Amino acid sequence: MNDTLLTRVTDVGRRFRKRRFQWLIALIAILVTLLGALILPSVRSGNLPGTSTAISLGGLAVFAILVAAAISLRSFRNLRKVASEIETTFPSLQQRLLTAISLMDEEQALGFLQKQVVREVSDHSRENSWAEAVPSSQMRLSRFLGFGSVILMVAVLAMLFFADGSQRRAGATMPKSQSWTVKVEPGDTEVERGNSLVVTARFLSEELGGSVPPDAELVLTASDGAERRIAMTQNLKDPILGGFVSSVEEPFTYQIVAPTWQSETYSVEVFEFPALVRSDAELDYPDYTQLDDKRVEDTVRVAAVEGTQLEWICFLNKPVQSAELVEEGGTRIALVSSADADTAMTAAIEMRVSQRFTLSLVDAQGRQNQYPAELVSRVIPNVPPKLKIAAASDTSVSPLEEFPIAAEVYDDFGIRRVGLAYSFVGKNHEVVLAENVSRGASEKVSHLIEFEELGAEPDQLFAYHLFAEDIGPDGLLRRTESDMYFADVRPFEQIFREGEAPPSGPPSQQQSPSGQEAEELADLQKEIINATWRVIRDQVGETLKEESFEGVGLVLEAQNEALNKLEELAQEVDDSKSILFVDQTRASMQSAITLLERSLGGNRTDSLNEALTAEQEAYAGLLKLRSREFEVSRSEQQNQSSSGSASQRRRQQQLDELELDEDENRYETQQQAQTNDPQQQQERENRQILSRLRELARRQEDLNKQIAQLQSSLEAAKTPEEKAEVERQLKRLREQQQELLRETDEMSERMQSPENQEAMQQASEQLQETRENVRQAAEALQEQDASKALSSGKRAERQLEQMRDEFRQKASGQFNDAMRQMSSDAQQLEEQQRELAELIQRDQQNQSSGLRDGEPQQEIEEKITRQREELSELQQEMQETIEQAEEAEPLLAEKLYDSFRESQQRQIDRRLGQTSELLRRGFDQQAAVAEEMAREGIEGLSDGLEEAASAVLGDETEGLKRSLAELDQLTETLENEMRAAQPPSDQQRPPSDQQGDPSDQQGDPSDQQGPPSDQQGDPSESQSLRANPSQAQGGQPNGQPSGQQDGQPNEGQNGQPSQSDPQQPGNQQPGNQQPGNQQAGNSITQLAADSPSGSPITGNGFRDWSDRLRDVEEMLESPELRSRANRIRDRARDIRVDLQRKSEAPQWDLVEEMIAKPLRELRRDVQEEWMRRSAEKNSLVPIDRDPVPKEYADAVHRYYENLGSGR
Template identity: 35%
Template structure:
């Protein structure tokens, strides 16, 4: 190897010389030359801690999935189907004395060393449940790996067939001559072998009907069946039960059957009477009457008890069926014994109530029905007791049969005449309680007491908040990865140019070190890609994101290929691979955004931005015209010709932009008429108002007057144009709220998220500085030049700002329940083992930088980035997240805590500043919503809540 010479520098006035040899990569010898002398040779022995260089995985899926085998290179995250064989190949930097792959729980897999390559280990893991592993290495000299790498195995369970009844999807009442239409949706993650329907009258043998066969994996199919009640000889007061079934292959490759919830169709009599009560007072008087006054024959009380018994018996039937489903799917006896005991006790209570009603019954027909019901209940109780004692579900079918017979007998106690009252109180009459059973009859009944149509406005609740948050998280990751790949391509080109222009060995080594850093960053991007794909492959996202996940497989291969090319010094090829990965990520990002966003979300967002820009430009033009008028009046001279020409040109451009915006609004109005009628109607009203303002004509006349230097007249006409543009902007913004939501709500969410982010960082900084104080180490906050570096000062400042942000915002809905609390396994738990000189009390830390809460913290910051609309704010949030990711990666890679003064400067302070900007914008938007009494000054903020309570309590009884 070539000899290198390093100059030594003298230290102050001491006769001591020193120098540094950078990047000692192998064993070396050195000597010192001074004057005419030369020292003896000294030896430098280099040792390396054992470390993982690369981990590859080969996944063999079970035969029932019909999925091809999958090869994953350079990854520490594996996603596999339940029952898959995962072969993990570990390439180490050298041979080791001991290598163990320690699971978080369960048995430890065996690592087998390759006889030809002692640094190559393999193990085979059967995917049964999701698991985390830690790779611990020890070499022959007893040195352990500095930061044990963590592996995450995400196992997708082979879920039973998804059976979703669509119609009627509830219990119904039917006529003996009715044809009942039954519809259900069937789907499975790995295919359906067949599906059908089982139905039967209570006490008779059920009949099974096959409705379809062979549904491909991931496909959905709607089943239809017309059940004629006349064909099963249904009679009034009988009970028909039905449920759906479907077969698929279980994890063991054997066919298994899944059943839906059980539903009941009660056969109603041919003749039932529904009449409206004369008044609410009549109804109340009737309710206050004694049972004997209501029915002298004593028939009413047993019927009332019969209806209550029927409801209890129906609940018992449903609970028994649910337990039977669990036992059919292999639930253990201990898991169902407690529930079986509860159902048996419920059936025993129903039997006691039925026997009590039977003793009080004076009507012969009611007594006969109660006798049949109690006998069936007693039989059901015997079978349920047998199931409890045996701990199995073998006796449940017989119990279900007896329970249905009991319920059918109780149906005979139903009333034939019903009194209906239009009521809005919270305690409706008995007939109203069963109104769902008589929905069809009630719809046909014309009530004289009309409904009160003066309703308060109701805000629709978003039922898909979790799904939308997952979509935004994935979209943000796609956008982030595409941006990082673009930046990587540019930096690779710079590194390639530096390598080509290197004149000496030192310059080449600097360029090589830069290339190594870029490869480490690309490895981090590869890990982030695996984490995103793992998230997309979760049960709640798998079907919705299947297309995007498949497209990303090729992109991952390109990123992995670029890391290999950088390691081999093929910088040009690596640049090409990174560029292709960037374009593919951008394409997936755009497709994913179109598929997950509202149909007109992007168009409406563009319209709103155009309208705001148009209004801002017009305000600037108004100011310039005013300045021209005032300048002309002061100097009593003509205006500057250049300024006039510039104004004229701006007005021409403004007219063109206004015309283009109106055309775009017309297009969206027409396109959204069918799917978004509220948006279409609001945009149409905006166009109508803008048309009456003659916006185009006002801009044209203003431009001509400015060009002719009639500034006073131009100012007057321009005001009409400014009013028209303002009306256009306000109308577009109002219409946009129907699609994009209220911007103040979004800003409140962003502020709450920022509060949480800042609090988490503050807590971790405080814990770290307390630990340093206990160990006698200097705190970062004591370094000069940091200004307000104290965590207490920071906390006081953040607390003060948080209190100010909360003034005037009472009643804000909390967002904590809407946030995902599931940090991805393996990311949050990457805190390395403690080493000498490090904080030894970090085991319970959950902070974002050195603890287990990084993924959750980063996801919150991604939420803020997606919520904010201002591009500068979004860029600031993204920059903070990039800096935090770099600090976290350094901690995971080297096990050293971050420099907390740098955390404060590059993470904490930007977040505090961003929160202040959000708070100021929120206050600006809410200034028009302040409660102000008519003709009076606004109530001071300190007394606003008291004044509100005062007016609310006026008129109340004291």
């Protein structure tokens, strides 16, 4: 019974194999038939031999059939697979056949039940035809297709086999001697080396009905006698034969030969346009640089110090009649022949200014170079030495003080001498501090001035400056001097009496009116001294520069003004000692005025030095008129005013050190140390402002759309109920507009902070205008004037968008947008070229099928024309970017120039033109070759632009790494607040937090391993935390808001009053609160008091938390990830606003669902993106991290709960 069952299953497997074999035969035969049909036109035209082609295809078909037979014989040998197919056809077996097959493999005797299963299967095989598992209809169909396709294949092969004989017979029937009227193009011609050549023969005889001789060939004969034959083809039914020479490298002769006719012999000469093959630069540096001369090979860009002798050595492809370097201004420098090579030309240039030359070449035949090379020489100026003085400011010293003067000097080519020059009691002194400082080295110098040894007395003036001597570009000694600084000798006794502090305002310094005027006059006199010194310092030689006359005139005018003020001061003094000081000062000022007038009239610089001495004497006299007693007080505000005399500002340090009875509120003055680099901090501020402007513009646009809709609804409202509903919505929009106004004020405050005031002054003024429009929109909404609100809102939207674009340029860099655009254009060109190739291929297929019409041809030509135009625009943009990036981004300019030059060498535009011309003449195969060469050139251009873009755009991996580290800290800060806000009995995380997203709990190794940012953090951040432990704990000490900087008032978020505002009822000053003394009337105040000061939701840390999340959004490149970070920040802001409006504790389950959980998911996705991009070998990449679909999230959540509870 088992053998019978096995035989029936084997028979079914045999039917499966037979059906597969017949299907494979049909497939092979159809493919060979199609291939033969495609080749048949070429065989009939004589391009391919028919007999050998038919034999090759037949052999290929036989081999494929043998392979198919082997595959078929090896298939369906597994009885289980066959049984499974039978079970599928006969479901009534209910897996009994598979069970019986399994029992056959066992060597033990079958039991009763096992025999019963085998018996039932055998009965089923007798009652049913298992062969129907392979239906008879399919067997007949496969047999028919296999047999029919084989017959069709044999027919096509036969046509190929006999095609040669028919052509030979056709040739034999034609006349052996036929008089043809033929026009051969291009005849005798010249071709540029490396270009292609198309030879056509147009037969003009009408007696033969437009026929052409068969088997025509293009015979090429080189100068050495070598012969090459190319078969000529007929273009459709036109009486034209054509031949294509892909590349012409040497001169040759050609002739068209046919069995019944041959043409004359024509010659093809080869020429070359003059071109630059390579250029070297020989640099002869000036002697003062102490640099060895060098030769830079194969370069078109050099940079050298001013005064360097540059020799361009240009190697050309052939001798030329003339070679010139043409500057942008039109200046021409002729190149002369060099002894290095017959084709080498040289030109010597002295590098004084940066120059850009175009190489113009003309050969003996008058041909000019088609692609003139650009040679760029950038001059590095020999800048004066850099003098950086430590604590560079004016000061006051005592007569017994030791005054240290320290500085750091640097020069790129070395310093001969560094010294200190000072003037004291009318005598000038110079002290040499260092000599022969090495090239490119920084040298620290210092000197100690001992005023006791100088015999200093109160109210004397010590003026000093540093100088450094090096060799200038002219090879002569050059002296560089720093600004002049002053140290006035103060009296031993200065009396400071404590006065009553005003309610607010800066600290008070009260002195006598004459003392105050003397202070101000002394400051003016010091400015006059500095101005005179600057004029002297800028002079070279004994005569004044032309541009210095205005400066001397202004100094003279200021000195006259000082003299007038001195006369006013003289009327107020009455003691004899002060009158004597005034007389001495008046005489010094009058002497200075006389010397300045002499210098201005005589055009001499020596009088300026004498005038400087007189001005210093006048300043020393004014110092003696200063007051000795002051009445001062300390206020709770820091003195931010820039008014007052410089002496008063210098004396502020003394005031701060006085031990006054009124204690300072230390909680308001303690500041957080700043560890960020100034440039990085400025870039971060730009990104923050840009992000805020982008958000404000988007929200204003959304509000404008809603206002426009409500305006239409208000006009269409007829019933009072409808109008009331519209007015209610307008009120809601007014609240949103007011919220936008508050955030505009917050951004304006940030712009006006000390660290941003200078860089963002203009933007701050623009923002004030924008704020006025935002305010007018809110006011109009309050008045329910939708039309006016929409008008003001539109103006605000446009201004915000304009400011956003300006800051985007500032934050993204000078060339980022240009490189992104050029990379995108190159990729688009590459994609369009691929589409063009596909279109050409389809057109060729239509031609072989006889379906070709004129529309595809016209479409292809239009695409090629458009492609050439876009390529030209891209190359023009590359040239402009190269010129702009030479100074700021030399690496980018170099990479771009290499890509540009390579694209020109590939002659992409010419290849596209050849493609169009060849298609127009009907040489489709040759056109495909030219198109492929153009496509390769465009792909190379795209790759080169991407490489150049990396020089400024950088790598996205570092941004992801920093974002991940920031998200870790943001998540931890939020979760700490959520845990602290829960009752003591529920200190564990909520179930949603414990279980979380199942994808987060499935052994996420990245949470423990993670990237380096997870374990070690950013170095700069870790140092910041070590420097300020209070920040690491999540907040500022003593209740100061996180993120509060110098000069920022202690205010709450969103324009709300600060808790420490003494004018707010119910608020107390920090540090003065006592237990049980707080008011319970305001629950939000109580909640904030119970929360950590840096809590992001209920505490004062929201602004810093939101800013850091905004930084994450700016660092992410993915639009999807940026959008998610933006949504989290918007939700946090909404909860914060709702918290302040309702003064109730937040719903922590809502915070978990809307903020905490999306934040953890964002962190997870950023980590996966970082690990995917970094692809480090040692990274532990988690497996199966696809998120759980939403429809199964609850089920998986319950599964993990049950799994954790042990059920």
